[in-house]
Amino acid sequence: MRPNHILVVDDDSSLRRVMQIQLEEAGYEVTLASDGDEACKLLASERPPLVITDLRMPTSGMELLGFIQRENLMTTVIVVTAFGTVESAVEAMRSGAYDYVTKPLDFDALLLVARRAMERQNLLEEVRTLRSALDKRYEFSGIIAQSKSFLRVLDQAARVAERDATVLIQGETGTGKELIARAIHHNSRRHNRPFVAINCGAIPRDLVESELFGYRRGAFTGAISDRLGRVEAADGGTLFLDEIGELPLDAQVKLLRLLQEGEISKIGANNPTRVNVRVIAATHRNLQAMVEDGTFREDLYYRLAVVPLFIPPIRERREDIPLLLAELFERSRQRHGLNDISLSQGALRRLVGYRWPGNVREMENVLERLIVLSTHSLITEDDLPEEIARPSQQAPSLWPDLPEEGISLEAVEKDLISRALEKFHGNQTHAARYLDISRRTLIYRMEKHGLASGHESDTSMRDIRA
Incomplete structure (x- = not known):
């Protein structure tokens, strides 16, 4: 598909020629067709982003529009019709045409409609490109994994994505819990509906209920209008509750009702509100220990942990470290436009051997810092942070010598x-x-x-x- 390329379809050769001249003077590349059959062949081979077609031809503009719809061509259509047959143009727009112009043609009006149609087409193309990149990022096959433990997690996540079961994702900070949650949503039947992420630890405790569940006008001082809560904003989609262990006990009761009954109680409302959401929760804390301590409801824990997923830390899946380093380093280079920067073998060995207590998030931050602060094209061991360049002394050996007879x-x-x-x-x-x-x-x-x-x-x- 070539940008600014327009296919003009009309059985009037003189009008075709005039439209070509006007459009080319405006900076467009123009291809001509005398009827719908010829236009279909050109559409299949050249894929122009914009078609301007007469409605009344041996093979009509409506038939051409039907061909574009059936073949799912990413093409915007403007129809040309006589002044007295505007009803046909309206019918064409119901069938997918973008706009229409009437004969006799006002070429200023034609150029204005063409410009708007091309801007729309360019915007749609950008959206498709972004959506394709998003699809790639959140496909399970696109998540970097080579270790058996993490591949097992991805396999479980891919299987549960097809169902509406509640998921509890556990793992240390920075292991990629939200990435897995977004991938589950993106590969579910709810992928065209909202994904609403909430960090339960970032909401002030006295605002948790109003933020999550919303309120009615007059519910308290300052409630001058109705407020939609984050849970209701996710209606039809997925609600991601990050750091669920930080949720206060009174809010846990309302969340339990959502999971059990599919409804919420807004502050100041007399009746509950029905909500259809899939809940995915995540935490770095030990919820079972919190249940024993009385700081997390046991019934809520079991409602959340229908499908528990545990993401192992990087230090327990070292096979993934070189792949992650390569991907994150390249991503950071491209983001900052510094593609000439590279890592020395010594620096790479240090980075691979580091324990990464902050997991993927720490790795991403370290690599970005190295790239933006680099004063030369090769990053060496001397450029690394102290804790990576000069790791602490190794743990002492448990035995002075291994026994000759072997050991279990x-x-x-x-x-x-x-x-x-x-x-x-x-x-x-x-x-x-x-x-x-x-x-x-x-x-x-x-x-x-x-x-x-x-x-x-x-x-x-x-x-x-x-």
């Missing part, structure tokens, strides 16, 4: 986990932090070694199997 790795792992749990009196969160693994990984390995004992471990085992 399984037995060593079981012993280390047992001792860590004993050190912290069975507290799995503290033991996991001590061993530099996630609590979910600790629970998995405890189960593998038959160490699931005590009430905390038993509850956790039920959680991981859910």
Whole structure:
């Protein structure tokens, strides 16, 4: 498709020629066709963004319009009709034409309509391009993953996307929980409806209910008009509740009603409001521990965790680090127009070997900082932040020498986990932090070694199997 290309279709050769002259003088590239049959062939081969066609021809303009609709051609159509047959032009617009002009032609009016139609077509093309980029970004196949653990998460997310089940995404800060939530929405039946994201920890506690559920005029001082809540704004689409663990208990009650009954109570309203939303929640906190502490409702937890997804931190999926570094580095170079900057092998080795406690978000920020602050085209180890360029001393060896007779790795792992749990009196969160693994990984390995004992471990085992 060539920009500013117009196909003029008319069986009057002299009028075709005059329109060609006028349009070319205005800066357009013009192709001519004498009837609908010839126009269909040119449309199939050249795909012009704009067609100006007479309605009354041996193969009529209406038939041409029907061909464009059937073939799903991204082409805008202006119809030309005699002054006394405007009804035909209106019918053509009902069938997909953009606008019409009447004979005898006012060429100033024709050029004005053509300019507006071309601007519309260019805008539609931009929207299609942006939508295509969005499709690519939020396709599960487009999310960077090579590690088995993360591929398993993506497989689960892709399967649940097709259903309307509530999803709870758990993982450390910066692991990409919102990216997974958006991908689930984008690949669901609700993809053409709103995706409304709310950070529950960013809303002041005294404003949570009005922000989420809205209010009626006069509900309180300052409520001078009705206010639509964020939940209702997501009607028909997906509501993403980030950092759900920060939601106050009184708001948790109303959220539970939404999940159970599909309705909300606005502040100051006498009757509930029906809402059709799919809820996806995310948190970096241990909701089960919060349930035990009484800071999170148990019934809400089980309503949210219909399909639990756990995103492992980067340090537990090291196969993904080189791919993520390459993608984020290239993306940042393009964003800042600095395509001549590259990473030295030494710098790359340091970046790959770093633990990335802030996960993908930290990686993205570090790479952008390196690019925008670089004074030369090659980023070396000397340019890296201190914590990456000169990592802290490695943990001391547990044994001065390995025994000659060999050693059981399984037995060593079981012993280390047992001792860590004993050190912290069975507290799995503290033991996991001590061993530099996630609590979910600790629970998995405890189960593998038959160490699931005590009430905390038993509850956790039920959680991981859910």
